[in-house]
Amino acid sequence: MTHSDPSPPAIELRDVTKRFRTPAGSVHTALRRLNLTVAPGEFCAVVGPTGCGKSTTLSLISGLEPASRGEVLVDGGPVRGISEGIAFVFQNDAVFPWKSVLANVAAGPLFRGVPRREAVEQARDWLRRVGLAGFEDRHPHQLSGGMRKRVALAQSLINRPRILLMDEPFAALDVQTRQIMSDELLRLWELTRPAVVFITHDLEEAIALADKVVVLTAGPGTVKATFEVGLPRPRRAQEIRFDAAFVEMYQRIWESLRDEVELAYARTAAAPPSTAEPEKETL
Numbered sequence: 103m104t105h106s107d108p109s110p111p112a113i114e115l116r117d118v119t120k121r122f123r124t125p126a127g128s129v130h131t132a133l134r135r136l137n138l139t140v141a142p143g144e145f146c147a148v149v150g151p152t153g154c155g156k157s158t159t160l161s162l163i164s165g166l167e168p169a170s171r172g173e174v175l176v177d178g179g180p181v182r183g184i185s186e187g188i189a190f191v192f193q194n195d196a197v198f199p200w201k202s203v204l205a206n207v208a209a210g211p212l213f214r215g216v217p218r219r220e221a222v223e224q225a226r227d228w229l230r231r232v233g234l235a236g237f238e239d240r241h242p243h244q245l246s247g248g249m250r251k252r253v254a255l256a257q258s259l260i261n262r263p264r265i266l267l268m269d270e271p272f273a274a275l276d277v278q279t280r281q282i283m284s285d286e287l288l289r290l291w292e293l294t295r296p297a298v299v300f301i302t303h304d305l306e307e308a309i310a311l312a313d314k315v316v317v318l319t320a321g322p323g324t325v326k327a328t329f330e331v332g333l334p335r336p337r338r339a340q341e342i343r344f345d346a347a348f349v350e351m352y353q354r355i356w357e358s359l360r361d362e363v364e365l366a367y368a369r370t371a372a373a374p375p376s377t378a379e380p381e382k383e384t385l
């Protein structure tokens with residue numbers, strides 16, 4: 103690559119369709135002709151009604167699931183199977199319950215072959231960064247939900263991922279802890295600046311965190327609109343919600359999202375899923 107070449111997007115989905123076979127034997131289209139680009143270091147939030155294919159989008163980026171049609175690229179190369187340099191944080195904590203907090207955070211570097219002493223040193227550093235110095239010897243069940251999230255963040259970020267995929271990571275937390283974790287996430291993200299795809303049902307959370315907010319349609323999901331947030335950084339997620347520009351942005355995005363939420367609701371309140379398609383569509 104020459105110097106004049108712009109660096110490729112961290113993530114690119116080109117005209118991606120994803121179909122699943124349902125237990126009843128029909129074919130369900132979860133995503134249809136979805137296009138999404140996330141630049142290196144960009145924070146992208148994805149919102150959309152329930153069942154519109156948000157988690158499926160993350161599965162495609164991570165390589166857990168192949169696309170039925172279209173292309174999924176990471177760092178300019180096609181995704182074939184699980185890619186390196188991608189970390190996940192889910193709603194449910196993916197911590198090892200039988201390991202101490204320190205051992206949980208050191209697990210990634212150890213797995214990658216970092217010598218034990220160095221891995222433990224790095225883990226201590228990351229626990230300090232997430233505000234858990236002094237809790238190294240605890241086990242996950244001895245922590246609060248917010249503290250477990252901090253462990254999960256340290257566990258992901260210690261591997262310095264180029265891409266961080268987050269699927270409603272704070273949904274199970276109470277409102278106050280959730281807001282504190284938003285600020286924590288922004289502070290930690292600034293340290294290593296991975297490209298982030300952050301899925302949430304909470305539009306306020308999406309705007310407070312992201313550089314851009316992508317609205318998906320009711321299933322089959324495709325991009326309905328993309329909004330550049332443009333609020334200055336560093337941000338205090340807890341305070342920015344009162345900003346006039348924030349409120350205006352919220353109204354604009356909600357305008358776009360509301361119809362999709364209502365459509366998805368009407369479908370589930372009615373009857374059989376309208377996106378289950380007959381066999382003629384191949385997977």
Ligand SMILES: Nc1ncnc2c1ncn2[C@@H]1O[C@H](COP(=O)(O)OP(=O)(O)OP(=O)(O)O)[C@@H](O)[C@H]1O
Nearest residue numbers: 122123124130132151152153154155156157158159
């Ligand atoms: N492995 C699978 N097999 C069959 N259908 C699937 C599979 N995974 C997802 N689906 C279907 O694809 C659609 C999209 O699912 P997905 O979990 O991506 O939606 P979502 O937007 O993340 O939903 P939510 O907001 O409720 O978490 C849903 O209708 C779901 O039932």
